[in-house]
Amino acid sequence: MAVLNQLSSQEAITLENKYGAHNYHPLPVVLNRGEGVFVWDVEGKKYYDFLSAYSAVNQGHCHPKIVGAMVNQAQTLTLTSRAFYNDMLGKFEKFACEYFKFDKLLPMNTGAEAVETALKICRKWAYEVKSIDENEAEIIVCENNFHGRTTTIISFSNDPVARKNFGPYTKGFIKIEYNNLDALEENLKNNPNVAGFLVEPIQGEAGVYVPDEGYLTKAKALCEKYNVLFIADEVQTGIARTGKLLAVNHENVKPDILILGKAISGGVYPVSAVLANDPVMNVIKPGNHGSTFGGNPVAAAVAMAALEVVEDEQLADKALELGVLFRSELNAYIETSGIVNLVRGKGLLNAIVINDDEDSDTAWNICVALKENGLLAKPTHGNIIRFAPPLVMTKEELLDCVKIITTTLKQFES
Ligand SMILES: *Cc1c(COP(=O)(O)O)cnc(C)c1O
Numbered sequence: 001m002a003v004l005n006q007l008s009s010q011e012a013i014t015l016e017n018k019y020g021a022h023n024y025h026p027l028p029v030v031l032n033r034g035e036g037v038f039v040w041d042v043e044g045k046k047y048y049d050f051l052s053a054y055s056a057v058n059q060g061h062c063h064p065k066i067v068g069a070m071v072n073q074a075q076t077l078t079l080t081s082r083a084f085y086n087d088m089l090g091k092f093e094k095f096a097c098e099y100f101k102f103d104k105l106l107p108m109n110t111g112a113e114a115v116e117t118a119l120k121i122c123r124k125w126a127y128e129v130k131s132i133d134e135n136e137a138e139i140i141v142c143e144n145n146f147h148g149r150t151t152t153i154i155s156f157s158n159d160p161v162a163r164k165n166f167g168p169y170t171k172g173f174i175k176i177e178y179n180n181l182d183a184l185e186e187n188l189k190n191n192p193n194v195a196g197f198l199v200e201p202i203q204g205e206a207g208v209y210v211p212d213e214g215y216l217t218k219a220k221a222l223c224e225k226y227n228v229l230f231i232a233d234e235v236q237t238g239i240a241r242t243g244k245l246l247a248v249n250h251e252n253v254k255p256d257i258l259i260l261g262k263a264i265s266g267g268v269y270p271v272s273a274v275l276a277n278d279p280v281m282n283v284i285k286p287g288n289h290g291s292t293f294g295g296n297p298v299a300a301a302v303a304m305a306a307l308e309v310v311e312d313e314q315l316a317d318k319a320l321e322l323g324v325l326f327r328s329e330l331n332a333y334i335e336t337s338g339i340v341n342l343v344r345g346k347g348l349l350n351a352i353v354i355n356d357d358e359d360s361d362t363a364w365n366i367c368v369a370l371k372e373n374g375l376l377a378k379p380t381h382g383n384i385i386r387f388a389p390p391l392v393m394t395k396e397e398l399l400d401c402v403k404i405i406t407t408t409l410k411q412f413e414s
Pocket residue numbers: 054110111112113115146147148149200204205233234235236237261262
């Protein structure tokens with residue numbers, strides 16, 4: 001069977017192009033191995049991973065403790081469905097509730113499913129606790145949000161590529177400007193049907209937009225004032241990425257509903273979760289919601305191991321320190337640069353803004369050149385490159401990466 005032989009990069013790309021739906025535009029690199037902060041392509045070239053699978057691999061590629069937990073559990077029991085109990089789910093739920101300090105957890109698989117779950121919980125709470133009239137509940141979201149790809153979630157996206165020709169759209173969402181407290185209060189004050197405010201503590205996909213200091217605290221206070229649930233989508237920002245366990249921890253904000261995905265599994269297996277306290281989570285009753293794979297024993301084992309690694313290896317503190325170093329090194333470069341306007345971010349979730357038109361391909365070309373120089377990153381919306389390496393990186397490795405990045409950028413200075 002030809003497909004079992006080692007393919008060249010070109011052969012692998014040709015196969016995907018011919019047999020796969022074209023729903024992504026990958027950088028032309030074909031990987032077949034990963035370890036820690038490194039990945040290797042099929043020709044054996046080694047790269048620093050500066051995307052970490054959109055922050056799913058915070059613990060580094062193929063972390064032995066996480067992979068070990070998965071292999072071990074996979075040889076014992078993989079799936080029972082929730083028709084029966086299994087001996088791992090309750091352990092994981094207790095572990096995660098204590099870890100994140102919530103009463104209850106609802107397990108799902110992907111980030112988008114967890115967002116959908118949060119929206120459903122919020123709506124049910126609106127009718128059964130807040131007593132909003134049936135079908136009248138509204139949820140406030142932010143412009144330029146990214147919460148996933150389901151029909152409901154893209155209904156409140158404002159990315160035309162993600163939305164166009166996927167209608168009709170789900171109703172019940174109000175879009176306001178991100179980082180704008182007046183807009184939030186305006187919409188809360190005049191609308192008793194608002195049930196929730198769904199927000200990313202830092203907008204990752206949009207280009208790593210960090211809101212003003214105090215935004216999350218004040219937004220949470222407004223939600224409390226108007227009896228509205230503050231729903232934090234920490235699928236990308238959570239699990240130590242921004243230098244705290246959760247990005248809301250920078251402002252000591254406690255969400256009413258917390259959405260986790262990506263790195264809660266260390267990138268080895270799809271795991272996502274929604275956490276809330278009893279007065280909110282208890283609106284969910286048997287039959288209201290579910291998932292065949294959600295809460296399976298492998299997911300439970302993997303997620304516990306992944307969260308233990310975050311604590312054992314103090315990844316939040318590492319991300320905080322390395323992030324300061326990374327931005328100060330890049331800021332020093334930017335002072336002399338015509339091609340980069342600025343670097344922004346928190347912890348190891350950062351981005352540089354390229355000095356060129358939104359629709360030019362400079363950011364893409366820089367990423368291709370970075371790949372040639374041994375570092376993998378990807379443009380986000382507009383002319384922005386996100387830099388999000390695994391958090392297990394050492395200081396020496398980070399400085400090596402800074403050298404690759406600045407050397408590459410120099411090729412684009414005119
Ligand atoms: C990636 C992401 C999602 C969606 O997660 P999937 O696992 O791709 O469905 C949701 N919210 C945010 C903030 C994300 O970054």
